[in-house]
Amino acid sequence: MLKYQQVAAEIEQYINQKDLKQGDKLPVLEQLMSQYAVSKSTITKALELLERKGVIFQLRGSGIFVRRHNRPGYMSLFSTQGFKSNLGDRALTSDVLDVSVTKPHTTVAQNLGIDVTDDVYRVERVRFVDGEVFCYEESYYVKAIVPYLNREIVADSIFDYVQGALGVTIGFSDMYMQVGRLTATEAGYLGLQTDDPTLRIETIFHLSNGKPFDYSRITYHFEHSQFVVQANGPFM
Amino acid sequence: MLKYQQVAAEIEQYINQKDLKQGDKLPVLEQLMSQYAVSKSTITKALELLERKGVIFQLRGSGIFVRRHNRPGYMSLFSTQGFKSNLGDRALTSDVLDVSVTKPHTTVAQNLGIDVTDDVYRVERVRFVDGEVFCYEESYYVKAIVPYLNREIVADSIFDYVQGALGVTIGFSDMYMQVGRLTATEAGYLGLQTDDPTLRIETIFHLSNGKPFDYSRITYHFEHSQFVVQANGPFM
DNA sequence: TTGTATAATTGTACCGGTACAATTATACTA
DNA sequence: TAGTATAATTGTACCGGTACAATTATACAA
Structure with missing residues (x-):
């Protein structure tokens, strides 16, 4: 498994485990970088993957936030x-x-x-x-x-x-x-x-x-x- | 408009204008790079955008190919x-x-x-x-x-x-x-x-x-x- | 001809860096 | 208090580089 996929999976797991809600803030890029011990490009790629999956959204100047829809039946x-x-x-x-x-x-x-x-x-x-x-x-x-x-x-x-x-x-x-x-x-x-x-x-x-x-x-x-x-x- | 969006738009326009079909090959990365006078990362980002849009697909070791579905009514x-x-x-x-x-x-x-x-x-x-x-x-x-x-x-x-x-x-x-x-x-x-x-x-x-x-x-x-x-x- | 090593081609992963724009926090002003 | 300029925070654009894996082309052997 590729490194950025691995990191993405771990972040998603973290979100699910902590049961974070829409709008909850994740650690900033630099911290994630050192936390997972990867370069900036790799963490960026992982976050981009999660963004495409609809798990997070990123806001320049502000942070990284959890995205979650609220209809269990779908x-x-x-x-x-x-x-x-x-x-x-x-x-x-x-x-x-x-x-x-x-x-x-x-x-x-x-x-x-x-x-x-x-x-x-x-x-x-x-x-x-x-x-x-x-x-x-x-x-x-x-x-x-x-x-x-x-x-x-x-x-x-x-x-x-x-x-x-x-x-x-x-x-x-x-x-x-x-x-x-x-x-x-x-x-x-x-x-x-x-x-x-x-x-x-x-x-x-x-x-x-x-x-x-x-x-x-x-x-x-x-x-x-x-x-x-x-x-x-x-x-x- | 951002540079990578601009490049993506131009490539898509090129595909439409030349009326390329599914499987047609685009120039290799290095050529696109010099053709649009941008760095490798930028052309990669542009191509990634087009890939997400369903306009192309990329195949490592082989090339960049046009993707196009064939149902006009949809x-x-x-x-x-x-x-x-x-x-x-x-x-x-x-x-x-x-x-x-x-x-x-x-x-x-x-x-x-x-x-x-x-x-x-x-x-x-x-x-x-x-x-x-x-x-x-x-x-x-x-x-x-x-x-x-x-x-x-x-x-x-x-x-x-x-x-x-x-x-x-x-x-x-x-x-x-x-x-x-x-x-x-x-x-x-x-x-x-x-x-x-x-x-x-x-x-x-x-x-x-x-x-x-x-x-x-x-x-x-x-x-x-x-x-x-x-x-x-x-x-x- | 057919299969098999070998080499060339080509996109992707990953690294690290600078500059910048959007947001947010802070200090200042009225 | 409320608005406004200023500074700090933070993600993104863009640059350039090395290493590598998948594909394709080539050369060689059977």
């Missing part, structure tokens, strides 16, 4: 999108409906930047948070990049497996969101009625080298899915 | 949330339903971190993108921070006014999303039916000093609202 949109392995204190489980190797449809192939003759893994799951139906997911993995999957891996975190066992690194993702009505099949999986409202998110996950390796379509249970997005901006 | 979630003044080539207009000074309800006061006896501006708008109904918005501004608003300002961009004329700087925001059904009133404004699906986003905008100054509730037309979010991660 999950971070990014934490549910494979970026964090955990959802804090909430339990995430899955019913695996399908794990199989197939040929992709045109749209799937297009989103993954591959040919319809290339192999993909198809994974179908219903996911639960604290025992409540959370979403229905259908996702496709490029077999050339993810050569093997099984029900055990899929029941847990696919991303942890991919990064751990396969040693590839995930780079960035494009998420496409829209709102619509449930089909009969979807409603069945989610325990809702046909034509009930729903949020649909399609995501294309890329490796750090820019190659797409996972295309997934998630249909959320509208009553159990509330998201928070912490933004920093305007960018420029 | 708007960036952040560009619709006050961060950019423009939506690219799309025209944004508004019907102003109300601009008035009132006392906030409990929830509004709570979200803005003020007292129910403090004054707020209430702004109610229906917004259009390229002439199509896009969303219904109800927002509250802390009068102590935004002392004056009128229909002209509100018809245009409130954020541009606040940052320009008032000289305050917007720092960060917390967005809370959920899916639900339209009320009769909302349906009327959006030209839809009662109980049609909808996306609701509540946002609390903070100044750079951390003080909330705007709380807004937006109800989107589910057929005309499709969003893209470009994420970089995992963070750590």
Whole structure:
């Protein structure tokens, strides 16, 4: 683990442990510098990381302050999108409906930047948070990049497996969101009625080298899915 | 404008002008460095900014590459949330339903971190993108921070006014999303039916000093609202 | 041709420094 | 007391440097 990531993790841990609130002040830069025994650039980088994560905000001439939103029921949109392995204190489980190797449809192939003759893994799951139906997911993995999957891996975190066992690194993702009505099949999986409202998110996950390796379509249970997005901006 | 922001803007302009595609390679760091006549740290900072914006991705040992998603119909979630003044080539207009000074309800006061006896501006708008109904918005501004608003300002961009004329700087925001059904009133404004699906986003905008100054509730037309979010991660 | 060492390329981590702008505290003035 | 100039505090911009890890190109061997 990189030094600035380590420092960032420790600072975040410190904030959680002390249960600091929005607006609480952290030690000044120079003290953090000596406290963690790193250079100014490293501590700055660590703080920048925490700022992007929405954990702190910095104010020139004033100090470094804790940032914290106050709605317990809401999950971070990014934490549910494979970026964090955990959802804090909430339990995430899955019913695996399908794990199989197939040929992709045109749209799937297009989103993954591959040919319809290339192999993909198809994974179908219903996911639960604290025992409540959370979403229905259908996702496709490029077999050339993810050569093997099984029900055990899929029941847990696919991303942890991919990064751990396969040693590839995930780079960035494009998420496409829209709102619509449930089909009969979807409603069945989610325990809702046909034509009930729903949020649909399609995501294309890329490796750090820019190659797409996972295309997934998630249909959320509208009553159990509330998201928070912490933004920093305007960018420029 | 800061040097690294200027450089970032020029590089982005270069990409758009040359109409570069996903995966196209940019000049190497050293060349960009001499090309824009800045130090390595500055060009690195500019590139980091573009990376966060989803314009490029960098690959150690390989180069700097253009990142671009390929779904024209989708708007960036952040560009619709006050961060950019423009939506690219799309025209944004508004019907102003109300601009008035009132006392906030409990929830509004709570979200803005003020007292129910403090004054707020209430702004109610229906917004259009390229002439199509896009969303219904109800927002509250802390009068102590935004002392004056009128229909002209509100018809245009409130954020541009606040940052320009008032000289305050917007720092960060917390967005809370959920899916639900339209009320009769909302349906009327959006030209839809009662109980049609909808996306609701509540946002609390903070100044750079951390003080909330705007709380807004937006109800989107589910057929005309499709969003893209470009994420970089995992963070750590 | 195919695989394998080796070298060149290239971005990132980390160091340390100066200058400065925004904020906050202090001292002064009316 | 209240406002105002002044000083101290504090994070950020920008500079330049070394070391290194990941990628890609090259040379060599089988």
